[in-house]
Amino acid sequence: MSGIQVIVHKCVGCGVCEQVCPYGAITMENDLPLFGPECTLCGACVEACPYDAIIIVKETSEEVDPSGYSGILVYAEHRSGRIASVVPEIIGAALALKKDLGEPVAALLMGKDVSAAAAELLQYGIDTVYLADHPDIRDFEEDTAAEVFAQVVRMKKPAIVLGGGTVEGRSLLPRVAVKLRTGLTADCTELAIEPESRLLKQTRPAFGGNIMATILTERNRPQMATVRHKVMSEAPRLEGPVTGTVEKLKVTVPPSALEVLEFVEERSDTVNLTEADVIVSAGRGIKDPKNLVLVEKLALAAGGALGASRAVVDAGWIPYSHQVGQTGKTVNPTVYIACGISGAIQHLAGMKSSDIIVAVNSDEHAPIFEVADYGIVGDLFEVIPEMIKQLGG
Amino acid sequence: MSDSRMEQPLNLRLAVCIKQVPDTTNIRINPETNTLMREGVASIINPFDMYALEEALRLKERYGGTVTVISMGPPQAEAALRDALSFGPDKAVLLSDRAFAGADTLATSLTLSAALKKLGPFDVILAGKQAMDGDTGQVGPGIAENLGIPHVTEIRRIEAIAEDRRITVQRLLEDGYVRLRAALPVLLTVVKEINEPRLPSLRGKMNAKKAEIPRWTAEELGLKPEETGLNGSPTQVMKIFTPPKPEGGKLFKGEVKESVATLLSELTGAGILLGKGRGGAR
Numbered sequence: 100m101s102g103i104q105v106i107v108h109k110c111v112g113c114g115v116c117e118q119v120c121p122y123g124a125i126t127m128e129n130d131l132p133l134f135g136p137e138c139t140l141c142g143a144c145v146e147a148c149p150y151d152a153i154i155i156v157k158e159t160s161e162e163v164d165p166s167g168y169s170g171i172l173v174y175a176e177h178r179s180g181r182i183a184s185v186v187p188e189i190i191g192a193a194l195a196l197k198k199d200l201g202e203p204v205a206a207l208l209m210g211k212d213v214s215a216a217a218a219e220l221l222q223y224g225i226d227t228v229y230l231a232d233h234p235d236i237r238d239f240e241e242d243t244a245a246e247v248f249a250q251v252v253r254m255k256k257p258a259i260v261l262g263g264g265t266v267e268g269r270s271l272l273p274r275v276a277v278k279l280r281t282g283l284t285a286d287c288t289e290l291a292i293e294p295e296s297r298l299l300k301q302t303r304p305a306f307g308g309n310i311m312a313t314i315l316t317e318r319n320r321p322q323m324a325t326v327r328h329k330v331m332s333e334a335p336r337l338e339g340p341v342t343g344t345v346e347k348l349k350v351t352v353p354p355s356a357l358e359v360l361e362f363v364e365e366r367s368d369t370v371n372l373t374e375a376d377v378i379v380s381a382g383r384g385i386k387d388p389k390n391l392v393l394v395e396k397l398a399l400a401a402g403g404a405l406g407a408s409r410a411v412v413d414a415g416w417i418p419y420s421h422q423v424g425q426t427g428k429t430v431n432p433t434v435y436i437a438c439g440i441s442g443a444i445q446h447l448a449g450m451k452s453s454d455i456i457v458a459v460n461s462d463e464h465a466p467i468f469e470v471a472d473y474g475i476v477g478d479l480f481e482v483i484p485e486m487i488k489q490l491g492g
Numbered sequence: 493m494s495d496s497r498m499e500q501p502l503n504l505r506l507a508v509c510i511k512q513v514p515d516t517t518n519i520r521i522n523p524e525t526n527t528l529m530r531e532g533v534a535s536i537i538n539p540f541d542m543y544a545l546e547e548a549l550r551l552k553e554r555y556g557g558t559v560t561v562i563s564m565g566p567p568q569a570e571a572a573l574r575d576a577l578s579f580g581p582d583k584a585v586l587l588s589d590r591a592f593a594g595a596d597t598l599a600t601s602l603t604l605s606a607a608l609k610k611l612g613p614f615d616v617i618l619a620g621k622q623a624m625d626g627d628t629g630q631v632g633p634g635i636a637e638n639l640g641i642p643h644v645t646e647i648r649r650i651e652a653i654a655e656d657r658r659i660t661v662q663r664l665l666e667d668g669y670v671r672l673r674a675a676l677p678v679l680l681t682v683v684k685e686i687n688e689p690r691l692p693s694l695r696g697k698m699n700a701k702k703a704e705i706p707r708w709t710a711e712e713l714g715l716k717p718e719e720t721g722l723n724g725s726p727t728q729v730m731k732i733f734t735p736p737k738p739e740g741g742k743l744f745k746g747e748v749k750e751s752v753a754t755l756l757s758e759l760t761g762a763g764i765l766l767g768k769g770r771g772g773a774r
């Protein structure tokens with residue numbers, strides 16, 4: 100039987116598993132854990148057990164022969180030929196994996212009139228660009244894109260497929276994974292090769308960043324993952340001559356059921372939170388919508404985008420596109436400046452992985468200070484104008 | 493049914509996928525053991541799914557039809573469905589079986605789509621942008637692929653469904669939004685911006701209490717043991733750990749002018765230059 104099992108002679112009845120179970124599925128009976136129907140086999144108890152007494156047994160289904168699969172394929176997301184900024188980061192991660200795996204790195208570029216972008220991709224030091232240049236592969240038509248993507252994977256048999264943890268990547272790759280009946284790990288923040296098995300170790304935050312999980316795709320191929328934006332270091336551009344090559348692919352392009360009517364860019368410099376290196380966010384501490392300009396001024400002075408806590412969005416002071424957190428955007432800027440934000444767990448989920456966190460809050464005990472690298476305890480109505488002044492804003 | 497708000501009778505068959513998740517507001521890390529503490533963590537409907545449900549109810553009000561809510565989960569997920577019923581959908585079905593436990597997004601989307609096939613066909617299937625425990629957002633697109641229908645993620649607005657049964661939606665992107673049109677059927681995942689969920693009515697609550705919620709197993713869905721739950725999941729959790737606790741940062745409590753000056757010079761020291769010309773977005 101597959102499922103969760105207790106190695107009775109190892110278990111001492113300490114009850115740690117009961118405490119750590121996020122689903123409350125464990126009760127201790129006669130000094131042994133009893134797993135209720137609430138158990139989702141999440142594995143939290145397996146990890147926590149100090150005596151290695153809990154294991155998860157999986158019935159092995161049909162074996163997929165992994166030997167036919169090799170190399171790493173990076174999905175080169177782009178908009179009308181403009182490569183997405185997450186792509187050099189994924190290539191950076193892929194090249195790091197190549198060191199341990201010793202297999203080539205290729206990129207998949209598909210779209211209409213995208214040859215120029217293919218040349219650009221080679222500058223990041225990859226081995227091959229698979230180019231599917233076709234007039235009927237259009238931006239945002241992901242049903243079509245998924246079909247072409249899957250064709251290429253079937254043709255080239257990469258061991259690993261990586262895409263961006265972007266709006267597009269997180270919509271397109273799940274479809275491809277289902278077509279290929281393989282595993283996909285979302286929004287990874289760390290990738291590595293396990294030396295013995297040569298499997299891809301995919302590490303990602305779950306439960307709003309409260310726990311990290313390392314995930315393997317053991318039997319199915321390819322091993323697929325999306326990569327969180329702004330976490331991995333970009334591959335540097337080659338200084339010498341380009342050695343990689345472009346391989347044009349013949350693909351069959353089915354029609355899309357989707358029709359793009361219009362793309363509306365939100366131009367303001369202060370809105371593109373996922374791309375911003377600096378984010379200045381406003382919380383309920385700003386007290387009144389008219390004070391938002393103050394935080395906006397700081398964002399401008401610091402050269403950053405304007406974020407907000409949900410409290411500010413729900414109050415209707417700023418549009419939802421600015422919301423950072425569990426029900427808003429996940430951001431990874433170099434600097435995140437939280438102004439009058441208490442640091443609720445749901446807010447932290449969206450910004451905790453920023454490189455440097457600065458908090459301005461009048462309450463010394465606000466939880467935001469627990470994650471802040473630098474904190475100013477003080478009245479934001481004094482601190483922010485001073486910051487603007489000193490930044491020459 | 494003649495409703496004054498109805499724009500056009502299209503008799504839509506609507507489905508909503510909801511997941512019961514632990515209310516992470518109450519999840520804290522035990523600072524001593526560095527493990528997840530659950531002190532009577534309540535279970536809630538995944539917040540994004542509440543917006544999906546509300547949108548389905550609004551589509552029913554606008555165009556007529558029926559709303560079916562489904563969830564895959566342990567037996568107690570029935571409570572989430574009962575909760576959902578109090579807002580007024582027509583029907584709820586629970587997919588529950590030991591064989592579903594340990595499902596990753598591939599197995600989950602396969603199981604849910606098997607149920608949607610059995611209950612359907614549907615015109616519009618709504619799901620949340622992502623679930624709060626797994627945070628993957630992969631199940632919605634996965635269901636669409638299994639059903640062979642298109643999907644659009646991160647919907648912030650459903651503009652209209654025309655007489656020719658084509659739907660126009662707005663999808664939120666990193667740098668703006670895109671307006672798309674699709675012929676039904678379609679699967680949509682929604683963000684919070686899309687609406688403000690209503691409160692349950694007293695009558696809804698009463699009805700929900702009495703409602704029969706069928707419970708389907710793998711067998712009833714015609715799924716094989718190797719297709720569901722842990723066995724049907726290509727991904728496997730190898731290790732779970734708590735992220736390293738951030739080291740205490742520097743707190744400045746003194747005079748404002750000085751605090752700000754020290755902060756900015758520390759940032760400069762760390763190689764970070766704040767300032768106008770640096771550009772918010774690359």
Ligand SMILES: Cc1cc2nc3c(=O)[nH]c(=O)nc-3n(C[C@H](O)[C@H](O)[C@H](O)COP(=O)(O)OP(=O)(O)OC[C@H]3O[C@@H](n4cnc5c(N)ncnc54)[C@H](O)[C@@H]3O)c2cc1C
Binds near residue numbers: 383411425479539
């Ligand atoms: C399911 C769910 C999902 C959620 N998703 C999100 C999400 O995505 N993003 C999000 O942000 N929240 C989210 N929340 C809400 C979250 O729990 C908090 O309620 C919210 O983040 C609080 O916002 P805040 O910090 O701005 O307000 P508050 O918690 O009210 O904090 C205001 C802070 O400002 C400080 N302050 C007041 N006056 C001053 C002053 N003059 N100078 C300096 N400091 C001052 C106070 O000390 C306080 O710490 C979610 C909640 C739930 C239940």
Ligand SMILES: Nc1ncnc2c1ncn2[C@@H]1O[C@H](COP(=O)(O)O)[C@@H](O)[C@H]1O
Binds near residue numbers: 538541620628629
């Ligand atoms: N077990 C489940 N039962 C019903 N719906 C689910 C389930 N898991 C995920 N979903 C739906 O898929 C969305 C995305 O979930 P996820 O891919 O797990 O982040 C959720 O918001 C739900 O609408």
